[in-house]
Amino acid sequence: MKQSRFNAKAKLLSAVAIGAVSIATLMPMQSASANSEIRFMSWAWQDTHIAVLKSQVAAWNKANPSSPVKLELVDEAGLYTQLSTGFLAGTAPDVIDTESAAALQYAKSGYLYNLAKDMRYLQKEINPGIWTTVNYKARMFGVPWMIEQYMVVANVDLFKKLGVPVPKYTDSLTWDELRALAKKVTTADSPGIGAGLGSAAKLTMVMGPTVGAKYYTGITTGRKANLVQKAPELEVVRNFAEMIQVDKSMASKYVSSSPQTDFLTGKLPLWFTKNSLANTIDLQSNINYQYLPMISGSGGAKQAPTAGIYSVSAQSKQIKNSVKFVKFLMEAQNLAEANIAVGGSIPGTTSGQAAVKAIKKDANWQFLMNQGANLTTAPFLFVEQWEALKGSFQNPQARLLYSGKITLAEYKKAIQDGWNGLR
Amino acid sequence: MKTLRVIGTIFFTIFFGLPLFWLVATSLKQEIQIGGSDLIWFPAKPDWANYSEAVGRSGILVAAWNSLWLSTVSAFVTTVVTAPAAYLVAQSRGWFSKATTGWVLSSQVFPSLLTVFPLFLIYVKIGLFNSFIGAIILYVIFNLPFCLWLQRGFVKNVPSEILEAGRIDGASGLKVLRYVVFPLILPGSIVVFIYAFINTWNNFLVATVFLQGGEKQTLTTQLARFIGTEGLGLFGPFAAATVLSVIPTLLLFIVLQRKFTANLVSGAVKS
Numbered sequence: 001m002k003q004s005r006f007n008a009k010a011k012l013l014s015a016v017a018i019g020a021v022s023i024a025t026l027m028p029m030q031s032a033s034a035n036s037e038i039r040f041m042s043w044a045w046q047d048t049h050i051a052v053l054k055s056q057v058a059a060w061n062k063a064n065p066s067s068p069v070k071l072e073l074v075d076e077a078g079l080y081t082q083l084s085t086g087f088l089a090g091t092a093p094d095v096i097d098t099e100s101a102a103a104l105q106y107a108k109s110g111y112l113y114n115l116a117k118d119m120r121y122l123q124k125e126i127n128p129g130i131w132t133t134v135n136y137k138a139r140m141f142g143v144p145w146m147i148e149q150y151m152v153v154a155n156v157d158l159f160k161k162l163g164v165p166v167p168k169y170t171d172s173l174t175w176d177e178l179r180a181l182a183k184k185v186t187t188a189d190s191p192g193i194g195a196g197l198g199s200a201a202k203l204t205m206v207m208g209p210t211v212g213a214k215y216y217t218g219i220t221t222g223r224k225a226n227l228v229q230k231a232p233e234l235e236v237v238r239n240f241a242e243m244i245q246v247d248k249s250m251a252s253k254y255v256s257s258s259p260q261t262d263f264l265t266g267k268l269p270l271w272f273t274k275n276s277l278a279n280t281i282d283l284q285s286n287i288n289y290q291y292l293p294m295i296s297g298s299g300g301a302k303q304a305p306t307a308g309i310y311s312v313s314a315q316s317k318q319i320k321n322s323v324k325f326v327k328f329l330m331e332a333q334n335l336a337e338a339n340i341a342v343g344g345s346i347p348g349t350t351s352g353q354a355a356v357k358a359i360k361k362d363a364n365w366q367f368l369m370n371q372g373a374n375l376t377t378a379p380f381l382f383v384e385q386w387e388a389l390k391g392s393f394q395n396p397q398a399r400l401l402y403s404g405k406i407t408l409a410e411y412k413k414a415i416q417d418g419w420n421g422l423r
Numbered sequence: 424m425k426t427l428r429v430i431g432t433i434f435f436t437i438f439f440g441l442p443l444f445w446l447v448a449t450s451l452k453q454e455i456q457i458g459g460s461d462l463i464w465f466p467a468k469p470d471w472a473n474y475s476e477a478v479g480r481s482g483i484l485v486a487a488w489n490s491l492w493l494s495t496v497s498a499f500v501t502t503v504v505t506a507p508a509a510y511l512v513a514q515s516r517g518w519f520s521k522a523t524t525g526w527v528l529s530s531q532v533f534p535s536l537l538t539v540f541p542l543f544l545i546y547v548k549i550g551l552f553n554s555f556i557g558a559i560i561l562y563v564i565f566n567l568p569f570c571l572w573l574q575r576g577f578v579k580n581v582p583s584e585i586l587e588a589g590r591i592d593g594a595s596g597l598k599v600l601r602y603v604v605f606p607l608i609l610p611g612s613i614v615v616f617i618y619a620f621i622n623t624w625n626n627f628l629v630a631t632v633f634l635q636g637g638e639k640q641t642l643t644t645q646l647a648r649f650i651g652t653e654g655l656g657l658f659g660p661f662a663a664a665t666v667l668s669v670i671p672t673l674l675l676f677i678v679l680q681r682k683f684t685a686n687l688v689s690g691a692v693k694s
Contacts (some may be wrong), residue, residue, distance in 0.1 A: 010529055039636075045649065045650065045651040045656070045657070046651065047476075047480070047657075050481060054481075070636070071637070072635065072636050072637055072639075073637060073649065074631075074635075074644070074648070075483070075631075075644065075648045076645035076650070077646060078631040078647060081631055081632055082631065082632065085539070085540065085543045085632055086635075088540065088543070088544065089543055089544050089547040089552075090547070090634075091547055091552060094564075164480075175447065207614060261455055261456070261457070264455050264456060284454060284455055285455070342460070349648055
């Protein structure tokens with residue numbers, strides 16, 4: 001009897017609890033984001049970069065006490081999760097430090113404020129190719145603060161030891177010359193050149209314009225783009241594959257391990273890498289290094305990188321102050337500090353590049369900053385299926401190619417099949 | 424048979440121990456020794472700099488504290504809620520028991536990612552977004568179904584004669600629960616607490632979606648920030664911070680495991 005009375009009580013309590021939760025769920029309450037603070041979300045992860053952002057935010061807050069900025073640091077995956085949920089619920093941060101290719105999805109949905117009018121004063125300072133990269137259907141969804149190119153860096157002492165002269169900054173360097181050079185510095189102990197080949201699809205496509213690769217034709221801003229895989233589009237991939245299998249100047253081990261350590265420990269003569277690793281070489285080793293001239297093929301020396309951008313949420317209640325804060329971040333000195341802290345990326349504006357040159361007098365840094373003109377719009381950037389094709393097909397198939405498990409023809413077929421499946 | 428058992432134990436130890444060993448070894452390597460093509464099992468000169476860098480990283484101690492108390496409170500609430508609920512489900516007959524167990528089971532079919540967006544929208548609407556209380560409610564909700572099933576098994580093992588004896592002695596249902604059932608299912612409560620604590624401690628999804636903003640981050644979201652873009656990252660400090668993050672759960676397990684075994688024996692009854 002008592003047992004059944006207890007069960008009845010428990011059932012009643014459960015019903016009350018469920019009811020309370022249901023009522024609480026339906027009660028409209030004030031949103032959490034209704035304050036005057038500007039929320040600035042960044043995926044900065046290096047300590048040096050975080051320190052610079054903190055000091056810039058502190059400087060802003062001191063000068064603008066009525067519109068304080070709060071820096072929120074998140075990891076890369078967390079950034080996009082928080083943006084996706086935030087835009088949906090109206091709680092997205094006001095200013096976002098993100099990457100142009102990834103931000104495009106939010107720009108297409110109209111979540112990012114059109115900065116075109118506000119940033120017009122910077123247009124003459126920003127490379128036209130990069131300017132196009134951060135615009136979608138005449139709306140500027142972000143202002144580029146950092147650009148990363150791919151470069152080849154040489155261990156000067158190792159070259160001396162091998163009796164091979166390092167090409168000067170002013171020389172030219174074609175793909176064939178690079179391959180010949182890599183062969184020359186290959187020894188029994190070490191391959192001549194290393195590149196991180198685990199996820200190298202972006203690298204090969206950023207370098208594509210140097211050989212006149214187009215990758216896509218048709219309307220590349222929608223789902224109707226056509227994939228192109230002719231000789232130029234396969235040339236960079238072919239070069240890497242032949243360096244491994246024909247020239248034997250690159251090791252297939254770099255499909256699963258980074259050449260960074262081999263270079264920083266003085267074993268590897270040449271390292272194909274991003275420009276933002278200059279600081280890594282400076283800080284982590286005593287390597288006497290020099291950048292090789294930019295690789296120039298039938299299409300010239302221009303590369304098609306994506307850009308690190310500052311965007312403003314279209315949902316922000318403080319768009320005016322947020323834009324003002326972005327303008328502050330885009331000031332030459334602030335850009336220089338941030339790009340040096342990142343490791344040696346190129347500031348988005350010419351004044352930012354000049355500011356880095358004024359701080360970093362070293363010849364390698366001067367050469368790095370001179371590459372701001374060698375840029376063009378990424379031909380793949382606006383193609384909707386690009387990210388999926390890259391992640392699901394280009395990277396894994398390239399790994400198989402570089403490991404000698406498939407031929408270039410098989411690679412080409414697999415990419416075409418993958419593309420057909422995605423359309 | 425004994426040889427087979429030894430081989431099995433060795434395999435088991437290697438399978439679970441090797442990643443842990445590799446993590447500790449990585450935490451003691453210099454950045455330059457990590458990720459290279461030369462295999463270094465353990466650095467000849469262990470470098471403790473990664474630990475100081477991990478601890479010194481902005482926000483990590485606050486995040487560790489947030490994780491600790493959030494996990495403790497969530498595990499406690501889960502344990503407290505689970506015991507009576509499991510008793511009720513185990514003892515009830517008829518539609519209520521069937522409906523409850525069926526509902527709990529079916530809730531496990533959906534991946535938690537599926538519920539995140541609707542929950543997020545609800546949370547923003549009712550003002551629980553970016554609040555610790557909101558996060559605790561979610562942690563408890565996510566822990567509850569499995570813990571309920573776990574605890575239900577322990578309650579079912581309590582002989583009905585003991586419960587009957589309590590009732591014959593004039594104890595109400597609540598008293599039976601308080602003085603008879605709770606002590607007997609203490610091992611189950613400990614298991615539930617450990618499970619809920621570890622599950623909350625390791626949870627990334629709730630922390631990253633529902634606790635935005637620097638001062639509310641937990642250890643899992645802070646650990647993710649050691650990894651940068653395109654495969655780059657501070658792998659040494661990341662490994663060191665991960666090693667440190669394992670310590671509280673390890674300690675909890677060591678402390679409660681003894682209690683668990685002791686209670687398991689003392690709670691044993693003959694029907």
